[in-house]
Amino acid sequence: MIMSRIEEELELQGLQDLTPSLERVRVFSSAFSEVIDKLPSYRALLLAVQKEYDGLIARQSAELNTAAPTEARLRTMKAASLSYVGESMAWFQIEIAELRKKLKEAEDEIARLKGEIVEHVNQKEELENDTEMAKFMSKESHSQNMDILKHMDRMEKQLELLRKQEKEAQGQMNVLQQRVKEKDGRIFTVEEQLQSERNKVANMVPKEELLAAKEECRVTEQKLEELDESFQAKQRDYMSIVEAYTQLSGQGMDDSMMAEARPLTPRPHWFHCRGLLDPDYQHTVDKAENSQEMLQHMLLLSRTLLSAYGLSVAANKSQVFEQHAKHPLTLPMAVTPADDSTMGGDEDGEVASPESRREKWRSVQKFMAEVEEFLPSDLEQDTPQVFKHSEQVKDLKFSRRRVSDFMENLVQQRHKHGLSNLTGNFAQFIMENIPEEVPEEEKKLWAINMYAALRRYAGEPDFLAYLLLVKGKLSDRVVRDNRRFCSELLKIFINHFEVSDGTHNITKQKFFYGLREVLPNKEKEMWQDLVTYFPAGGAELLVNYEWLLFDDLYVLSPIVYALRLQHLEEAIGLTNRLEELVRGCAEGRKGDTVTYGAVEEAFRDDDQFSLIHAEDLARAFDTHVTDLHSGTKIEVEKFLSVLKQGDIFHLLYFPSLASDEGDPTAQEDIT
DSSP states (O other), rough: HHHHHHEEEEEEEHHHOOOOOOHHHHHHHHHHHHHHHGGGHHHHHHHHHHHHHHHHHHHHHHHHHHHHHHHHHHHHHHHHGGGGGGHHOOOHHHHHHHHHHHHHHOOOOOHHHHHHHHHHHHHHHHHHHHHHHHHOOOOHHHHHHHHHHHHHHHHHHHHHOOOOOHHHHHHHHHHHHHHHHEEEEEEEEHHHHHHHHHHHHHOOOOOHHHHHHHHHHHHHHHHHHHHHHHHHHHHHHHHHHHHHHHHHHHOOSHHHHHHHHHOOOOOHHHHHHGGTOTTTTOOHHHHHHHHHHHHHHHHHHHHHHHHIIIEEEEEEEHHHHHHHOOTSSOOOOOHHHHGGGSSSSSSTOOOOOOHHHHHHHHHHHHHHHOOOOOOOOOOOTSSSGGGBSSSSSEEOOOHHHHHHHHHHHHHHHHHHHHHHHHHHHHHHHHHOOOOSSOGGGGGGHHHHHHHHHHHHHHTTTHHHHHHHHHSSSSSSHHHHHTTTHHOOOOOOOHHHHHTTSSSSSEHHHHHHHHHHHHOTTTHHHHHHHHTTTTTTTTTTOOEEOOOOOOOEEEEOOOOOOOHHHHHHHHHHHHHHHHHHHHHHBBBBBSEEEEEEEHHHHHHHHTGGGGGOOOHHHHHTTTTTTOOHHHHTTEEEEHHHHTTTTSHHHHHHSSOOOSSSOOTTOOOOOOO
C-alpha cells in the first residue's frame, strides 16, 4: 500500500522517470515516516537513521548551494581568461579534498554516535530490569515490616498481660507467705501447749490426792442430786404459776398459742444507739415495734435521698437495669410519703403525729399477721425451669442479709469445686444445696422464695448480679469481681493514691484521673455519665474517696452504684459479643460445633478477644495447648460455658494499675 502511494505521488508530481532529486527524496521520506509510525518497536532506530540521512542530504544541499556561486564565477573567469583555469582547478581540488575530509569525519562521528545509542539502549534495558526487581523487593519489604509491627503489637499486649499476671502472682505469694507465718505461729503455740501438757503429765498428783478428789466428787454428786430434787420442786411451782397466768391472760398451752405467746423473760438489752433510742422509755414490746418502724423509716428515707442524688438516674441509664430489674415483684428504689406510712405522712400528705403513726403501724402489723401473703404464679420465659410454678405459693419474706449470705456461700462453694462445677447450671446448683434444716417437702417452696427475693431486690447491684447468674447471663467470675469491685478500688487508692497527711482527702480531678488509670477500658460515654454522680463543686474540690467508694448492702453510694451497674453492663455486652462471634464460626448441620482454626481467626481480628490466652482456649477445647490444631472441634455450648469462666472479663473490666503511666492527654471536664 505504501509503495503504491509512492508511485502515485511520483506520477502526480511528474517525477516517475527522473533521476534522483530532492523532490523524490521528500516523497520517500514521507513514506518512511509512515513506516516508522507502523513499526513502534524500531521507531527509535529508524528515526535516528532518518535523522542522519536528512542531515546528510541537507548538508550536501548546503554544500551544493555553496558551490553554485563558485561554479558561476569559474565559468565567468573561464570566459574571461583561460589563464585562470589552472589556478581555479587547483583551488577547487583543495576545497573538494577538505570537503571529503569533513565528510569522513562526519561519518566517523555518526558511527561513534550509533555505538553510543546501542550502548545506552542496553543500559536502559538493564536499568528497567533493576527497577522492576527493586519494586518487587520494596513491596516484599513493606509486607514484612507490617507483619513485624503486628507481631510486636501482639507481643506488647502479651507482655502487658504477663506483667499483670506477675503482679497478681506476687500478691498471692504475699498472701501465702502471710498464711505461712500465721501457721508457723499456730505451730509454735501448739508446741508450747504440748510442752505444758507434758509438764503436767510429768508432775501428776500422788495417789492420796486422787482418792481425796474422788471422795470430793462423790460428795458433789450427792449434793447435785439434792439440788436436782430442789429444781424439780421449783419446776412444779413454775408450771403452776404458768397455768395461773394462762388462765388470766386467756392463752392456751397448745403449739399455735405458744408460738404467739410473748415470753416474760429474758428481756433484751437495749442501748442508746447513738441517740436513736431511749433505753429507759416504754415497755419492751412497744420499744421493739418502735425500733422496727424506725429501721424501715430510715431505710426508705435514705434510699429516697440517695435516689435523688443519682441512684434513679444511674438506674435509668443502665440497659441491664431496664432489661432485668423491671418486674412487678421488684421493690422501687424510692418511696414517696403518700405510698408508705413509715415516712411520716397520712393519706392527705400531711405530717402525722407520732401517736397516729404508731397506731397505723400496729394496725398494719395486725393486718399482715391475719392475712397470709402469697407469691403469684410464675411461668415467665426467662425464669429457670426449676423455679416455675403455676399456682400461688407462700411468701417466706427472706431478708436481704439472708439472701446475700446464701448466694455468696453458693458462689464460694462453686469456686472451690473447680471448673467442672462452675460450668454447671446455677439454678440446679441452688436446688442441690438447700439448707439441711429445711424439710424435704418445703425445699421447692424455699427455692422459689429465694428466686423471688432476688427479683424483689434486683434494683440493687448485689442481687441484680446474682439474678443474672441464676438466669445464665453472667459467669461466677464476673459476679465475684462485681462484689469485690469497689473494695479493690479502695485498696488501690489507699496503696497508690494516699496523700502525705495520712487522710483520704484528694481533689475531684485526682479522684477522676485515679479511676481513669485503674479502669482504662471503660468507654467515654460511661465516664461522662459517671462524672454526674460526683459531689458538686469544681475540679479542685477536696473529696474523701473512702466515703465515695463505701460499698454496703443497705446504704448505696451513687458512684459505687453506677460503677457496679456499668461493670455488669460491660460484662453482659462482652458476653453477648462472644456468643455472637462464636456462633458465627459454628459448623455442622445444626451449627452445634466449632473448630479451633475458625475461633482463632475470628479472635485474631478482635482487639478484646485477641487478649484471650492460648491456655484458656485449650481449656475450652478440653485439651492441652500442645495438642491444639486448626481441626480441633468441640460443642459450642460447652466451649462458651468454659470460656465465660476465663480471665478476659477480669483483665478488661476489673480495677488494676497498669505498668506504664496513664496517657497525660486523656483529660475530661469533671466540673
